[in-house]
């Protein structure tokens with residue numbers, strides 16, 4: 117299967133065809149210009165890994181080892197895949213937007229995710245020849261709603277606005293981590309790409325956090341119901357950080373492709389055997405703090421939101437496939453199946469959310 | 484569980500390379516693979532062999548690098564020799580061998596797959612290539628010989644010299660992979676594909692001789708290859724399946740082959 121196109125302009129035609137194919141109403145994005153954006157790097161130098169101190173690479177030909185090129189291509193593919201996937205996941209939310217403000221926020225998030233996918237595809241097409249063109253095409257061929265996307269979170273269903281806010285809070289926030297780690301990359305065009313993406317991403321996760329605060333302040337959605345959406349999404353966010361003791365993360369670091377989240381400010385040498393665990397631990401500290409702040413908005417006499425235990429419902433890492441409860445106790449397989457049915461959103465829960473979110477005051481207005 | 488899990492299901496012998504996470508192989512695994520091939524040969528109920536890797540992410544990532552690093556040169560020599568003999572055994576088995584590439588298929592993993600007759604990959608399951616050059620060695624389990632026979636000399640040299648990994652689609656384009664199946668129910672689809680080579684609807688003995696005529700014929704001078712073809716044909720002429728095939732054709736009915 118050779119790629120159906122040669123130039124990036126021709127890829128853009130496929131991109132619009134993809135929008136139509138997934139049933140995206142193009143009029144929502146009429147005023148948005150899809151374009152490639154680059155930021156300015158603080159330094160031309162490679163910051164970490166075995167090439168530290170050398171100049172960053174400006175083209176694939178400058179990359180000294182084929183394995184590094186292969187790994188870089190892979191990072192671009194995975195990043196791009198998540199961007200288009202999230203738009204597929206969110207494509208049915210327009211009609212149920214709680215306010216004009218929320219509708220505009222949704223459109224902005226989706227437009228920017230498409231721009232991120234556009235940016236990754238541009239890198240693939242411009243720098244990676246035949247293989248890059250083929251991968252850029254495949255980014256538009258996999259479908260989240262057929263569970264063909266490359267990472268678990270991006271094949272889950274975003275059914276309603278609770279999903280949306282929890283998703284942007286946790287999954288887009290994971291995106292911030294991935295992009296920060298890639299922003300230190302030795303491949304300069306990728307590092308430059310991530311800077312505007314990170315700015316845009318901060319609006320997405322802010323939308324999530326703010327949306328959750330507005331829900332809690334309104335007090336109409338029962339906390340145990342919202343908790344189920346935490347239980348659904350947070351474990352997939354943990355999975356996004358990858359396997360434990362990952363050797364591909366280790367190589368990504370050695371090759372200077374993907375640094376630590378705080379690579380530019382952390383003076384201690386990296387623990388190269390546990391890079392994914394480290395990134396995940398920073399993420400968990402951040403979301404723990406945000407969840408605590410949310411809980412301060414909940415009246416005393418009501419249950420509080422909790423983050424599911426790191427062992428719960430994992431598909432990747434040392435707890436993958438384990439039968440642990442939301443609070444981390446090991447359960448028998450039968451008890452676990454029963455537990456899942458109780459703690460994850462059911463069809464009845466979805467119907468309840470649909471009903472509650474039809475009330476005009478289910479979410480506090482944006483202030 | 485064994486390093487090579489072997490089971491026979493309705494005429495198909497299923498070999499599962501089983502050394503998670505990457506199904507890398509050691510001398511011990513090659514010994515088990517070798518033994519399983521022999522079992523499949525002697526088992527007259529087996530008509531097709533299917534190889535796959537355990538899990539979702541790897542067919543096989545090749546030889547266990549840690550083992551190679553610790554072994555002395557003499558061990559390495561005999562390890563490679565035995566691996567070559569094992570893969571030759573696959574090729575010389577007059578039964579069709581299908582590789583189900585359920586994930587990344589690199590280095591020795593691809594060398595195993597290239598010794599199979601048909602390669603079917605799981606869409607987006609991983610990449611393929613021979614990156615041995617990155618370790619300062621060459622693909623030494625038949626890779627330098629089987630790759631050019633599949634994709635041509637120049638392409639093979641370039642792929643091995645760069646060590647580049649290809650997507651399954653690119654590999655399909657150059658003839659390294661025959662089919663790409665959707666990930667859902669991947670192995671079930673492979674088995675469905677494999678079933679077409681089974682009796683009673685397919686003369687599996689003829690399938691096996693076709694394979695042997697090609698695998699050996701392509702390596703010897705043309706006149707000898709034709710002689711070989713003639714001899715295989717004669718075996719088939721004398722087979723009960725050919726008698727059935729010809730008779731069914733004349734009678735205008737569906738043949739009932741037995742693989743004999």
Ligand SMILES: [Fe+2]
Pocket residue numbers: 199228229232291317
């Ligand atoms: Fe994004």
Ligand SMILES: [Fe+2]
Pocket residue numbers: 229288291317320
């Ligand atoms: Fe985002």
